Amino acid sequence: MARPQEFDTNDALGKALQVFWDKGYEGTTLADLTEATGLSKSSLYGTFGDKRTLFLAAYDSYRAARAQQMKITFQQENARDAIALFFAKIIDDAASGSVSKGCMSTNQAVELAPHDAVIRERVESDFKLIETAFADAIKRGQEQGSIQSKQDAQLLAQMLIIAFPGLQVMVRAGASADSLEGGLNMMLSILD
Amino acid sequence: MARPQEFDTNDALGKALQVFWDKGYEGTTLADLTEATGLSKSSLYGTFGDKRTLFLAAYDSYRAARAQQMKITFQQENARDAIALFFAKIIDDAASGSVSKGCMSTNQAVELAPHDAVIRERVESDFKLIETAFADAIKRGQEQGSIQSKQDAQLLAQMLIIAFPGLQVMVRAGASADSLEGGLNMMLSILD
DNA sequence: AATATTCTGGACCAACCGGTCCGGAATGTG
DNA sequence: CACATTCCGGACCGGTTGGTCCAGAATATT
Numbered sequence: 001m002a003r004p005q006e007f008d009t010n011d012a013l014g015k016a017l018q019v020f021w022d023k024g025y026e027g028t029t030l031a032d033l034t035e036a037t038g039l040s041k042s043s044l045y046g047t048f049g050d051k052r053t054l055f056l057a058a059y060d061s062y063r064a065a066r067a068q069q070m071k072i073t074f075q076q077e078n079a080r081d082a083i084a085l086f087f088a089k090i091i092d093d094a095a096s097g098s099v100s101k102g103c104m105s106t107n108q109a110v111e112l113a114p115h116d117a118v119i120r121e122r123v124e125s126d127f128k129l130i131e132t133a134f135a136d137a138i139k140r141g142q143e144q145g146s147i148q149s150k151q152d153a154q155l156l157a158q159m160l161i162i163a164f165p166g167l168q169v170m171v172r173a174g175a176s177a178d179s180l181e182g183g184l185n186m187m188l189s190i191l192d
Numbered sequence: 193m194a195r196p197q198e199f200d201t202n203d204a205l206g207k208a209l210q211v212f213w214d215k216g217y218e219g220t221t222l223a224d225l226t227e228a229t230g231l232s233k234s235s236l237y238g239t240f241g242d243k244r245t246l247f248l249a250a251y252d253s254y255r256a257a258r259a260q261q262m263k264i265t266f267q268q269e270n271a272r273d274a275i276a277l278f279f280a281k282i283i284d285d286a287a288s289g290s291v292s293k294g295c296m297s298t299n300q301a302v303e304l305a306p307h308d309a310v311i312r313e314r315v316e317s318d319f320k321l322i323e324t325a326f327a328d329a330i331k332r333g334q335e336q337g338s339i340q341s342k343q344d345a346q347l348l349a350q351m352l353i354i355a356f357p358g359l360q361v362m363v364r365a366g367a368s369a370d371s372l373e374g375g376l377n378m379m380l381s382i383l384d
Numbered sequence: 385a386a387t388a389t390t391c392t393g394g395a396c397c398a399a400c401c402g403g404t405c406c407g408g409a410a411t412g413t414g
Numbered sequence: 415c416a417c418a419t420t421c422c423g424g425a426c427c428g429g430t431t432g433g434t435c436c437a438g439a440a441t442a443t444t
Contacts, residue, residue: 005390041394046390110216110364114291165361172305173312182346182351183352187354195409195410195422196411221401
């Protein structure tokens with residue numbers, strides 16, 4: 001009955017996400033988005049609504065994907081390895097040749113969160129999710145013996161959640177993997 | 193002979209800085225700047241040049257002021273106290289009622305540094321300066337006994353320099369002082 | 385093949401962007 | 415008091431912004 005959509009909605013959302021992730025909200029123009037997705041303004045608008053709505057959709061897809069990735073990472077049997085792996089992946093991002101975009105939630109914590117309650121809520125929720133994953137992993141590690149420190153799991157998680165955006169900012173600013181690994185390992189050594 | 197400037201250049205630069213610091217580069221319009229400084233476009237332009245030049249001047253004044261503050265903080269006799277004080281000041285920023293702007297270099301690491309070599313150089317230089325101050329303080333603390341850890345001072349400094357932007361991002365995103373203190377103290381405990 | 389429906393490209397829009405410029409106001413000097 | 419000099423408000427500019435809209439192309443159904 002109707003003409004079918006010629007493009008893949010999810011694919012277009014993913015392309016838009018890459019731009020927002022890289023350039024931020026303000027730094028991204030509609031021209032950037034049409035170029036990246038290959039769509040015209042009207043298709044973009046008809047499908048996703050205005051710029052902000054598109055941004056939120058893209059950001060939410062990012063958040064869901066990252067949450068899923070994290071979940072998988074923390075399924076690692078050895079809890080201490082899981083935590084180390086989680087951070088190692090961030091640093092790997094710095095080592096890979098291409099320009100690193102860091103973590104979008106961290107970027108948004110800086111760009112929009114201070115003046116946009118909707119974004120701030122999402123950012124806080126993301127950090128909380130990670131902190132909880134840390135805390136759970138630490139408790140598990142303390143039970144299984146992979147984490148020998150008897151320190152309070154919640155406090156240890158609060159320490160790690162500070163390191164997370166720290167690393168992400170460093171990666172986005174162009175720090176080398178080498179210079180980050182040393183400091184990270186030192187911090188993780190407190191788990192032993 | 194000539195009509196004297198009616199405004200204080202440094203004062204105007206400071207006002208402009210506040211806006212850039214709060215809203216970022218892209219998020220700040222010339223209208224914001226004229227409103228904050230009370231100057232007209234032509235005065236702003238004649239005194240400081242274009243937006244980017246003004247931004248760099250404001251940013252550099254920020255960097256100089258912060259470097260000076262840091263220097264004073266690290267003059268604290270007890271090296272371990274100096275480090276703790278340095279971080280405590282960041283968290284105090286979160287506790288003070290007004291909206292926290294975080295650290296401008298951290299903000300710029302996210303906003304402009306990835307696509308602007310000039311800014312990136314400044315950001316990297318700032319982080320390096322802090323890392324060096326950490327390393328020096330740690331060595332000093334190890335000598336004087338205020339820092340008991342025998343770990344390599346450089347590695348410890350690399351750990352702390354990861355925490356720095358981490359805390360700043362958290363503060364800017366609106367984290368409470370309480371939730372940050374625990375994690376911070378845990379990290380600092382590695383110095384003991 | 386005809387048709388109804390929906391997609392899509394690009395013209396179009398008002399508002400705002402950073403930046404320029406000029407004419408008049410203000411002021412220190414002689 | 416007159417003048418040279420500098421400051422400064424705001425008009426003005428071209429380009430870009432996010433956003434709207436419509437005419438025509440494309441297609442699943444009948």
